[in-house]
Amino acid sequence: MSLLPWTITLTFAGALLALVVGRRSAAAARWVALLTAAGGWSLTLLAAARFVPGPGLQTLVDAAWIPGLGVRYHLAVDGISLTLLVLTGLVATAGVLFSWNIGERTGEFFAFFLTLVAGVYGVFLSADALVFFVFYEIAIVPKYFLIAIWGSTNREYGAMKLALYSFAGSALVLAGLLWTYAVGGAHGFGFGELAAAAATLSPHQQVVVFALVFFGFATLAGIFPLHTWAPTGHVAAPTAASMLLAGVVMKLGAYGCLRVALPLSPLGFAFWQTPIAWLAAIGIVYAGLVALVQQDLKFVIGYSSVSHMGFVLLGLAAANTRAASGAVLQMFSHGVIAGLLFAVVGRMIYDRTHTRMLAELRALPLRRLLPFAAVVFVIAGFASMGLPGFSGFPAELTILIGVWRTAPLWAAVAALGVLVAAAFTLRAIQLTFFATPERPSLPGGARPFEPVLHLAPITLAEKAGAVLLIGATVLVGLRPDLLLDWINPALQSPLFHAVLKGGAP
Amino acid sequence: MSALPLLSTLVFTPWLGALLLAALPRLGGPASRALALAFSLSTLALALLALRGFDPAATGYQFVERHDWIAALNVHYHLGLDGLSLLLVLLTALLAPVSLLASWRGVADPRLFGALFLLLQGAVLGVFLALDFFHWFAFWELSLIPAYFLIRLWGGPGAGPAAYQFVIYTIGGSAFLLLGFAAIFAATGTLDFVQLARLGADGTLAARLAALGGFWPKAVFLGIFLGFAVKVPLYPLHTWLPPAYAEAPTGVSMFLTGVLSKMGVYGFLRLLWPLFPGPLHAAAGPLLWLALGGVVLGAFAAMRQTDLKRMIAYSSVNHLSYCLLALFAIAAAGGRPGAGRGAVAAALSGTLLQIFNHGVSAAALFYCIGVLEARAGGRRGLDDFGGVRAAAPIFAGLCGIAMFASLGLPGLNGFVGEFLIFRGVWGLVPWAAAVACLGLFATAFFLLTFWQRVFHGPRAGAAAGAFADLSGLDFAVLGPLTALMFLLGVLPQLLTGLFNPLITSWAAHLPLP
């Protein structure tokens, strides 16, 4: 189990190494990055194999850091974080595979990428709110540069918007945490200590503190109406960054909501529960409807991410173990599926056709030119729709069950979201790969000359990445108990008792 | 638990075939077709095995397989076979290879077609055999993907919107199904159909749901109802059907109408009725009207079609609405003194027979229209033909048999089912039976019109020139179907023997509110 803290170190070291070797050889940088990402993932899998599920966090590292402020460098893991750590490793590895073709400033790309991954590992391993916050902020800056340097549409605007929204969200969190620490008189920043300190605040203050921390994290999770950075930023980002951003970094926000915000003040949560649930539910449907009318394929995927994160937030808002376990499962599932979708759209299609506009894609016979991409996109699309056999289904089913127990109306709105998701996904699949290109006809019935289009074949790296991700979503779709067996005991932790009333039936 | 997991083998063998076809990209056309047909026929072989080992008198589930799967959701891998499922498995086993044969010629990329078709076949079998919501729903949804692609990629000019509408409607219904079952799990903690049926029968389910208060217990019923109603389809949720059936290639239309539509009826019988007897009874009045709408308006709409395929599509709406009519009649009348068990048994018996027989006759009809379309170079309007009987007498003969079977002529298989349904409904809700007769008349009208315009009179349209009679392939398709139409018309007990005890037990034990 003490393998896990090495993921952070290994990944930071890999980032530095990639930067250095990247000066000489782009290929060397790629391999360094791949080995680092795969190495980190292997560590998480090894830890998972040895993991014994149980309530409460299992400490890995606990050292004094800033005694004057009561901050300890405290790393720990439980079933929830383990799930997300495995997800991070998977998406990071797949991301490197899908970035194999980056030729400009390759070393720097992978340096930023791996720094981001390391920051994410750190967040999931943190058991001290300040350490959590530090890693959270470490992850912000690489995001900006990944998008601004290697991105596409509107990249500088998208990068700045994403970075500022993330930072603003984290500023809210810092305000809330400091308020609790200072005014509540906490001795340290452990989650339990902060919760005890928050309990000494007046109810009015608790409501405000909870709002600061929750909505600060929820901004990064893409809660409506603070979600507008997400489609813009993810569309602008290069493929691997989109995969990681939509797949994993958005989960940082949701994880923060679950790990830090929810236990902090049950009173505050009770006050905000209904508004949060409604914002989440509206987000699910609204983002889906917006996705339905997009003309840019990547925007469809971007908005679909916001819609799926709405499910996660709704699951958290439902305040029972069932819904929360579904939310964590959905975090994993969507992480993989979003990675797959962005990989197809960004790497397989855009890098070859240099367009993402549906109107232009439908004119290309992509089904014939990129059959592998077609199959992968269909699979990813159906997985995204929540089709059984893939990880989205047990996640959404569990969330619906849990949400229903709290408020059937919210569940009904969420089910509507499932329908909308089917509609926009199917539309995207249709227009991209299965549209019949209109053939203009010349007078006399002759067919105009059509140049034979050739697109670069799908590389081995792309195939490997796709297989990894598809395998993951199918495995969890058929055996969700593999993850639920970790997640459910973790939700029995005393920190969650006050908030998650209503255990499994 | 049996030694050989027969049911799992039944379900997964076609998928194995699909995988093989997908994994061998260099397989040629003839080899692909042969492989697909072989795997499709496997279902027939296994179904016959099941038939041999099936004991109709035992009204529980046979060949049961039950394994632990997802403990957190109390989900088990549960398959089982009773009379109803056996009937549907046999229907699938029969229609699938026939539909594949119908697509033997004129289908580009037979490898992909075969793979998708086998996927569809396996999924459909899974729906009929699964007894726990998790994988039942998986099969239910998974059947949509190959169906979508089969329509989209090999269909007619309007295939795109038709396929899209088909999927969206069905997924819309499924979303509510999902929500409904999530609610059921939240209330009872189980997704197992057997356990849920028990809870529905002794009123526990109703009581638990009632604890939600307000509109929600009804909403759960409505959601699950919608999920199935879209699939059957029940008027007015039927608008997806005519375009989908019309645009699909012939073999796919045969399978869609023959088997996929029965998934909806199966859902009503297996799930909606056992779980929600009370709400079904309460809603039976309006539902009867909807079923009648399907019967009457479906037939009248068919009358007005000039596209032959659409005509048969609307006719399917009509025929399937008979099944629902029977079911709603039972629900409406249940509990009323004098509601004879006999009427109930008749209605149920008729429904199940209709399921099978309509599958056979509608598939045959679609194939005949496919023949007409192929001979006419893609045209299939009512006015595009004339005097086909003179040009191709054997074809006319077999088509006539299919038509009369669909009409319900005594001696052919369609009669028994419809007769029993009418008998049952008359005994339960007489006025509904009376109204339904309108549908009978309309059906007779359009079918005979079809018969007269296309087959009689002077040779015109496509029949004016060369019009080949049936080929060997056509015989391979129509032969078994026609034979069944005769056989089951004369000896319906071949089928009823399979499920009569089951129906009797339903009539005796299933909650009649």
Place this chain on the structure above:
Amino acid sequence: MSPDFAGLFGALRPEASLVLGALAVLGLDLSVFRRRAPEARLRLALGVGILAVLAAAAWAAAGARGPVFGGVLIFDPLAVAARLGVLGLTLLTLGVTRGAAAPRHPAEYVAIMLLAATGLLLMAAAQQLLLAFLALELASLSLYVLAGFDRDRPESAEAALKYFLFGGMAAAFLLFGFSLVYGATGSIDLPVIAGQMARQGDNPLLRVALVMILVGFGFKVAAAPFHLWAPDVYEGAPAPSAALIASASKLAGFTLFTRLLWPDLPGSAGSAAARSGEPGWFPAVALVAAASLLLGNLAALAQTSVRRLLAYSAIAHAGALLLAVMAAGRFGPGPLFYYASTYGLATVGAFGVIAVVARAGRCEAIADLAGLYRRSPLLAGCLTVYILSLAGIPPLAGFFGKFAVFAAALRLDGLAGPAGWLALLAIALSAVALYYYLIVLKQALVAPPAAEARSIPVPPLAALALLAAAGLILWFGLNPTALLGHF
């Protein structure tokens, strides 16, 4: 009691080292190095200067503790740390000077820097009003000259003039305030003044005095609304001068300011004096802090000149430092020192980068940094560290500085007093600040170099200084206790 001159000279060995170093630089240049090229003269002058600073640092670290010369000077933990900080920053500035274009009179430049450092060292240890003023003036006059050293650019002369005029006025206010304090309390020794203030309480004369002192120091540290000189000076002065002004003088200035406002400042955070209520000057300082935060951050958004951007960001940071001053009464000067010193490191580094880039071309607008990643990866990397530290991104020291200050401010009185609200305002504005800091980094790391831009050579000494600054920022960030633990 006879004055303890031996103790005084012993304690002032660092200052002596610096003065002797200045004289040595001047002397050697006048006699031996006169005929060499400016670059060589600069290198030699810097060599001597660095030796002097190192010697001073060694003496300061090993030197006196506690009150000296009857309490005129105090060498408590804050003073020792501030002196070492000033010396460190001066050392880095000297290193960075090597990277800038050689001034016309390099020896004089280095000498005046050393003299400025002398004044700053004295400021940090002063516990008597007269000495404080003398030290302040020594440092300020040196800095005025340093600001105007670049005779080739009219902006430099303008900067020096503005600095001098504003500074002179500030000195006048300060002196007036000091005299009023003397008049009201009868002493110029801070501990005695503290006692008197506690007894006298609500003397209107003292209030006026404190306001004047506030005005004076506001000018000194460039807090709004006394900041008007800052943008012009930061822009016009040669980059190394600006580096020193922005870093070491701020550190020393805030140290002195804290001592004046909290005359009985506890040496360590643990021994917080029991205080009833907040002092009367709290609202005034809070107002100035708020104005600085708002004006600094919002004005920086509109800047296209990188130096003016740094100036406005300095104003904003001054606001946060004032918050640290407010909290120093209860929680000690630890957060203040940490913030000021790490801010100083980042600023020296940033101006160092600007100096090197200016030497190779021009560095006025932010766009002049375009393509720095290609022109000099070292400069780009170091600049990233400095800018991110200024923005407050962990794990760099800037974040922990902010965190320590905000935590202390919130613990003062929660949200009942102004300090808590100021902390929240500062946190909110940090999001605004990230925008303009990212604009700078965008040019340096994202934008492609201009067509005529060439790669930038970095002299080894300058490179060493820059790397040292970056390394220290990272080290103090990962290990804040290294600094905070001393209080």
